[in-house]
Amino acid sequence: MPYMFEDRTGRITGSDYDDIYDRMFIRVVPHPRSPARSDNVLAIYNMGRRSTRHGDTRHLERQPSVVLEFAEGAAGGLGNISFFYPPAPSMTMPMNRYLRKATFFGGSLSRKFRASDGREYRWEHQSADGHEWSCISEENYLVAHYELRQPHMPAYGVSGNTLTIHESYCHLSIDIMASLLIMRYIAEHNL
Template structure:
């Protein structure tokens, strides 16, 4: 019997949390993180899109003509701001959405409650060969993110990969949103 349970391997084209395309290597899913093109807060706001599937090889250059799935509004000076899930009435401070796992623990270990009602936890470099790891409440690995080490050569791909296991792909936009906030926290030493 063939196991058709294949994780989603989303290549992060730039490796920058402030804007990139996440393209499944098997063309099953395409996510995008981008700044708004204009308007107030364009430099402190990130919009996350679930594009579904890639529509052309020019995917990174065309403007998106759709509403974002999630909007991340960071406060001035890099402080945490507000997360809004477009299409629902859910909007809250990022610190309330993504809480530290313990009062005196690292800021780089945080948990969030997803739309399925379950709690998930991100940790930084807690698993060998994984930059970021996401676990469910039973401590099963849900997703992980790896940046290409600078000493590794670049070929036809970026080498930056967000892996989401198939049972959790329905949470892909929430996984990417929480990971983006975690990477922002790490970059700004919050």
């Protein structure tokens, strides 16, 4: 069964992503050690259980799985991504090296990345009906997709924003989340 994460806010800069079957809970928040809790430095945490209240600070007791440091200043742009997957050592690299354009002359909304399983995957923007973002494997299998609720659509007790990660790829949930956030940042800032 796929992981179906409800994105509670739909914002890149902070949200809880809760699997509707309570199997995994991911939190994306400004990194607690960033200057003035800047929205340019985001931390991704595997929370272990659902957050029940707005002021939940359990993530402060944990090591983030990934930290995204977007470049600041007038130029904007991409910065660095840092991975903290145990038992592997920590690793930092430029985002534009981690998430590369799928083709040399291709648009910036189609990019590929190498996940922790050593394989390449690519994100495409609005390439499939109903999907804001689609993640595709090297063999052209659909790995994950993200949908934002349209403003005119009603929401009944849920946000309507959904990240679905297909069963064979659930072990890549943190990789998929990190790369999706970068892709959404690229789209939002026209990079």
